[in-house]
Amino acid sequence: MTKDEFRRTKDSSTAFHAWAALSFGLRHSAFFILLCPFFLHADPPRLPLPQEDRTNGKHTLAAVERLKPLTIACAARIESPLGRAICTATIVGEDGYVLIKASEVPELQKTRIKFSDGRTADLREVHRETRLDLLLAQAVGITGLRAVSFGGAHSLGLGQWLCSVADAGKETRIGIVSAKFRRIPGEGAAMGIRMDAKASKDGKGVRIVGIASESPAEAAGLQEDDVLITIAGEKVAALDRVYDIVKKRQPGEIIDIHYLRKDKEASCRVRLASRSKVLNNWEGEDFANGGISLRNDNFPEVLQHDIPLLPADMGGPLATLEGKVVGINIARVDRVTTFALPVEAFWTEAQLWIKADRHPPKAVLAQ
Amino acid sequence: MFSLCTLMARRAATVFVASGFIATTALAAGGADKNPAPKTDISELLKIQSDVQKLLPRVRQALVAIQSGDGTASGVIISADGLMLTAAHVPNGPGKDMKVLLEDGTVTTAKSLGLDKTTDAALARLKDRGKPWPFVNLSREVAKAQPGEWCFALGHPGGFDKARGPVLRVGRIIKQTANSLHSDCVLMGGDSGGPLFNFNGEVIGIHSQIWEGRDQNVHVSMAPFLRSWEAMQKSQVIKTWGTGAGGYLGVATVMSDSIELEVADVIDASPALKAGIRAGDVILSVNGEAMTDQQQFSATVRARAAGDTLKLRLRTRDKERDVSVQLAQKPQEEGQ
Numbered sequence: 001m002t003k004d005e006f007r008r009t010k011d012s013s014t015a016f017h018a019w020a021a022l023s024f025g026l027r028h029s030a031f032f033i034l035l036c037p038f039f040l041h042a043d044p045p046r047l048p049l050p051q052e053d054r055t056n057g058k059h060t061l062a063a064v065e066r067l068k069p070l071t072i073a074c075a076a077r078i079e080s081p082l083g084r085a086i087c088t089a090t091i092v093g094e095d096g097y098v099l100i101k102a103s104e105v106p107e108l109q110k111t112r113i114k115f116s117d118g119r120t121a122d123l124r125e126v127h128r129e130t131r132l133d134l135l136l137a138q139a140v141g142i143t144g145l146r147a148v149s150f151g152g153a154h155s156l157g158l159g160q161w162l163c164s165v166a167d168a169g170k171e172t173r174i175g176i177v178s179a180k181f182r183r184i185p186g187e188g189a190a191m192g193i194r195m196d197a198k199a200s201k202d203g204k205g206v207r208i209v210g211i212a213s214e215s216p217a218e219a220a221g222l223q224e225d226d227v228l229i230t231i232a233g234e235k236v237a238a239l240d241r242v243y244d245i246v247k248k249r250q251p252g253e254i255i256d257i258h259y260l261r262k263d264k265e266a267s268c269r270v271r272l273a274s275r276s277k278v279l280n281n282w283e284g285e286d287f288a289n290g291g292i293s294l295r296n297d298n299f300p301e302v303l304q305h306d307i308p309l310l311p312a313d314m315g316g317p318l319a320t321l322e323g324k325v326v327g328i329n330i331a332r333v334d335r336v337t338t339f340a341l342p343v344e345a346f347w348t349e350a351q352l353w354i355k356a357d358r359h360p361p362k363a364v365l366a367q
Numbered sequence: 368m369f370s371l372c373t374l375m376a377r378r379a380a381t382v383f384v385a386s387g388f389i390a391t392t393a394l395a396a397g398g399a400d401k402n403p404a405p406k407t408d409i410s411e412l413l414k415i416q417s418d419v420q421k422l423l424p425r426v427r428q429a430l431v432a433i434q435s436g437d438g439t440a441s442g443v444i445i446s447a448d449g450l451m452l453t454a455a456h457v458p459n460g461p462g463k464d465m466k467v468l469l470e471d472g473t474v475t476t477a478k479s480l481g482l483d484k485t486t487d488a489a490l491a492r493l494k495d496r497g498k499p500w501p502f503v504n505l506s507r508e509v510a511k512a513q514p515g516e517w518c519f520a521l522g523h524p525g526g527f528d529k530a531r532g533p534v535l536r537v538g539r540i541i542k543q544t545a546n547s548l549h550s551d552c553v554l555m556g557g558d559s560g561g562p563l564f565n566f567n568g569e570v571i572g573i574h575s576q577i578w579e580g581r582d583q584n585v586h587v588s589m590a591p592f593l594r595s596w597e598a599m600q601k602s603q604v605i606k607t608w609g610t611g612a613g614g615y616l617g618v619a620t621v622m623s624d625s626i627e628l629e630v631a632d633v634i635d636a637s638p639a640l641k642a643g644i645r646a647g648d649v650i651l652s653v654n655g656e657a658m659t660d661q662q663q664f665s666a667t668v669r670a671r672a673a674g675d676t677l678k679l680r681l682r683t684r685d686k687e688r689d690v691s692v693q694l695a696q697k698p699q700e701e702g703q
Binding site: 047048049053054055056059060061062063064157158159160161174175176177178179180182183289304306308321334335336337 | 406407408409411412413415416419420423514515519524525530531532533534535536537538539540541542549551553554555558577579580581582
């Protein structure tokens with residue numbers, strides 16, 4: 001738990017009294033039934049349910065233990081050269097083909113893949129499909145993998161149990177189909193800055209007047225009062241222009257920025273996020289407990305479920321309790337929402353990418 | 368610059384804090400289980416799935432989205448004539464008009480009736496529409512919603528979204544307190560006022576507050592609703608903690624130097640005073656159950672309703688004695 005501040009808006013007085021009552025009770029070891037009602041309020045008639053008996057506790061997860069060969073064994077971990085987990089991959093070909101959430105790996109050459117049997121390999125980018133936010137890659141020199149077995153997702157109704165690979169491909173978690181299948185429209189990309197509407201005095205750039213917490217801009221090190229000069233190689237003099245340049249790009253894309261800080265020129269690289277991610281999380285609310293995906297919208301179709309996952313779990317397989325993989329997790333959206341691409345949305349297409357890569361058109365000899 | 372206000376307000380209006388949560392974590396830590404529950408079997412999960420899927424088409428019709436002022440929330444209809452439960456912080460007062468949307472496309476208005484601000488329970492009534500409203504029943508067996516029971520939640524997290532529809536969550540009850548249930552059905556802003564169901568399709572909780580952790584989702588239990596039903600129907604606001612979940616004894620306790628449970632004070636005109644309990648008495652047991660700390664004692668008293676009789680074993684100046692006390696309703700000093 002990174003922040004243990006109260007999540008509250010209106011009821012500050014209540015929270016204050018609760019604390020007051022608590023500290024009073026501790027200091028004097030006195031316990032006045034009528035005077036400290038909030039302390040009483042919290043008294044459980046019975047002990048809380050132990051962690052292991054909760055929905056994603058180990059006793060409950062025992063029910064899906066036998067699915068691990070069909071889920072975890074068919075997933076792999078994408079990591080940085082230093083071993084930091086970036087995201088998860090779903091194995092779709094025994095000869096090393098994997099599907100990954102494309103916006104998580106803008107620079108595939110800087111990553112490697114680690115399989116559940118311990119093998120690691122470099123990745124070769126085969127096909128990047130921004131529309132689906134999927135990347136087909138091949139683990140170089142790897143064979144004998146276990147590929148997922150896909151089953152249809154469209155027949156699944158609300159309340160259908162599902163399980164997913166979690167914790168960088170080591171664990172499983174369960175949840176249910178929680179809302180209707182649907183298209184998620186895109187709202188474009190953002191970096192999380194507020195800009196001065198007036199052009200800077202000398203007309204040289206656009207001044208930043210606010211930075212969203214945990215936003216792409218913050219991650220890149222931009223600060224209030226920095227003056228943007230060029231974005232993706234283009235000079236900017238007004239904030240409209242900054243919008244236009246950023247908005248038409250995709251979340252996950254990296255753009256180069258030159259800026260002035262205290263009259264000194266500097267540069268940085270910003271990895272853009274979905275506009276909705278930035279706006280909904282402006283103050284760093286982190287309603288997802290562990291963060292949300294950079295790209296969480298603009299999908300042709302999603303299956304929504306309530307499995308508690310992290311952004312690094314995206315790209316992993318989503319399976320039924322029969323072990324049929326019905327989708328690939330594609331976006332952690334908020335505290336209650338994870339999106340998966342249902343099999344029907346990508347698999348026919350992805351098979352063509354694999355086929356084309358396995359059997360490239362032969363070069364025709366010139367006469 | 369960005370149109371942030373509506374989004375922020377929408378969330379802000381419905382995210383609350385579990386004011387008593389810290390107080391209980393210490394207790395929870397000591398609760399390593401004597402009887403570990405058996406491991407879950409896949410057939411148990413499949414049974415839950417089929418039960419939820421059987422109940423869902425009916426109960427989802429009674430779920431509503433509420434748009435009031437600057438926020439969005441949820442609610443659930445509990446009678447054919449349009450009585451509706453929601454969280455008190457949604458209308459935040461009696462007599463407030465709220466725009467209500469049903470999944471079938473019906474748009475109407477509800478007026479808030481009474482509410483209990485201390486437990487976050489509220490009642491409202493939908494405008495008559497000339498035909499019966501879809502509704503669900505509420506569970507009157509509050510004590511049955513025990514930790515470990517499976518349950519499911521419906522609501523409109525983030526607000527009404529026609530393409531998405533209501534959002535379902537399935538989980539387990541984690542904790543039961545006098546006025547609330549905690550579950551691992553994960554909630555967020557917009558869910559406030561939505562229903563938590565048992566597997567009879569009855570409402571056992573109304574979504575109220577969240578804490579940072581995923582398992583920290585708090586629902587108002589049916590206890591404050593059932594207790595204050597008449598007052599709420601009369602549009603009254605219950606501001607004090609009121610009668611509590613159970614009976615009222617009227618003693619304040621303190622842990623003595625010898626770590627015994629000692630009566631520190633007895634309230635005027637309380638059942639305890641009438642039964643002859645005095646400050647300085649040591650409480651040894653209640654109905655044969657040995658009392659070792661204050662939390663245990665208060666929970667034991669609260670677990671019983673007004674009218675129940677408690678047998679207390681006391682020690683007064685080195686002499687042990689038994690006292691019978693009939694619990695009363697706690698007087699409501701404040702409010703209306």
